[in-house]
């Protein structure tokens with residue numbers, strides 16, 4: 001086989017593998033290089049998302065949710081289940097099985113689409129040459145018409161809480177605990193901190209989340225964030241806002257190991273709190289270690305991301321970059337869409353990506369999901385808007401399912417009625433917000449959604465009612481603003 005490719009992708013996370021498959025579908029001779037190895041040392045695809053991110057975290061969220069339901073939520077339904085217990089190693093083994101199944105699925109897709117899977121490390125040299133070092137250390141220089149960099153991101157570490165992979169772990173370590181920690185600390189009450197805190201909290205840990213910011217989920221719509229904070233408080237998650245961790249010290253040994261964490265609250269007072277395990281979830285950073293030769297021609301921006309334009313072209317001709325390693329939200333689906341766009345561009349098509357409509361979900365229970373702009377952003381942009389807020393407590397399906405906490409908030413332009421954003425905390429929020437994403441993609445008004453026939457009884461009816469409420473027409477609650 002010749003070593004000249006139309007496309008070489010470096011990284012097989014959701015950005016890279018999707019780009020490789022789409023490129024191959026379009027008839028381009030494509031290879032994808034991946035350096036990730038599984039627990040047995042075998043090269044595997046899927047990147048962060050499949051191996052230590054979206055999929056394993058959701059596997060543990062689902063197990064812990066079932067446990068919590070069996071333990072507590074069946075009360076009042078007339079169901080008794082006796083003593084409920086959790087076998088943590090079995091839960092982790094199930095998660096590992098799912099990861100293996102999903103990454104194996106990508107290897108299968110590569111084969112059926114004729115993507116050459118290369119297991120090892122890729123380095124971009126000048127003039128679209130790629131140095132490939134396989135997992136045995138053998139080097140080959142590959143040539144490509146186009147190179148797509150999709151090297152992803154890694155957790156940020158902070159000097160005040162150094163990861164020791166035992167008492168202090170990052171998100172990856174928190175997917176591997178072999179028993180439920182009695183006292184669990186989480187630094188950072190962001191997306192990942194909340195999800196992992198929820199997993200272990202549901203299984204019985206006393207969870208304290210220490211968050212440096214004064215406001216909860218500062219990037220989310222604040223009405224929905226406040227509603228979520230109330231719900232999490234009732235669940236027993238101890239979320240301490242305005243608390244910046246300044247030091248940590250691991251004490252004791254063996255089973256008696258614990259970590260004392262020092263933090264400064266918003267009034268400048270110092271406090272200590274001791275945990276059996278501490279998860280550091282303070283964000284992720286773009287990963288480019290060893291990726292670029294000095295003369296590759298690819299520039300980084302001030303945050304260490306690979307610099308790209310709106311079409312994901314880097315500063316080097318024929319070299320593209322997608323996913324977490326470039327600007328924008330660090331979300332699997334954002335990278336995948338960039339992958340499709342770049343593959344199609346390489347094949348001569350002219351797609352553009354709509355960065356304004358990217359759904360964002362936090363998989364707590366209930367879920368938090370949003371699409372479009374928040375009320376705070378719209379206000380800052382100086383646009384006139386109307387809001388419709390509808391509570392799940394007025395939705396029959398939600399009440400019947402005992403899932404009636406939360407709200408749907410829809411925001412539309414005051415003059416055109418075009419939907420500008422939708423923010424949800426509530427049952428199935430991830431799937432509900434996607435309905436609004438589709439509507440927004442087609443330039444929908446709130447009235448369009450309100451006029452759509454929704455099945456009854458469904459959770460989705462909350463979306464319709466929120467859309468109706470934008471113009472004061474909600475049926476199942478008193479409208480704040482009354483219009484004919």
Ligand code: FAD
Nearest residue numbers: 011013014015035047048049053122152323324330331332
């Ligand atoms: P990655 O998935 O990081 O993949 C990059 C790949 O490139 C890696 O496999 C890496 O080994 C490889 N690589 C890097 N350098 C080289 C090289 N030189 N040679 C060869 N290979 C290389 N996002 C969501 O949208 N929804 C979620 O629910 C969600 N949950 C998450 C939960 C957790 C716990 C975490 C940590 C993340 C979560 N994310 C979620 C974020 C999501 O995982 C990332 O946004 C996504 O994986 C980014 O995709 P990517 O392809 O850009 O990079």
Ligand code: AMP
Nearest residue numbers: 188190191210211212213244245282283
């Ligand atoms: P995310 O980017 O959604 O993963 O969230 C990471 C969170 O960690 C952010 O909300 C940060 O404010 C928070 N954070 C970062 N450093 C610290 C720290 N030293 N102490 C407490 N919280 C922190």
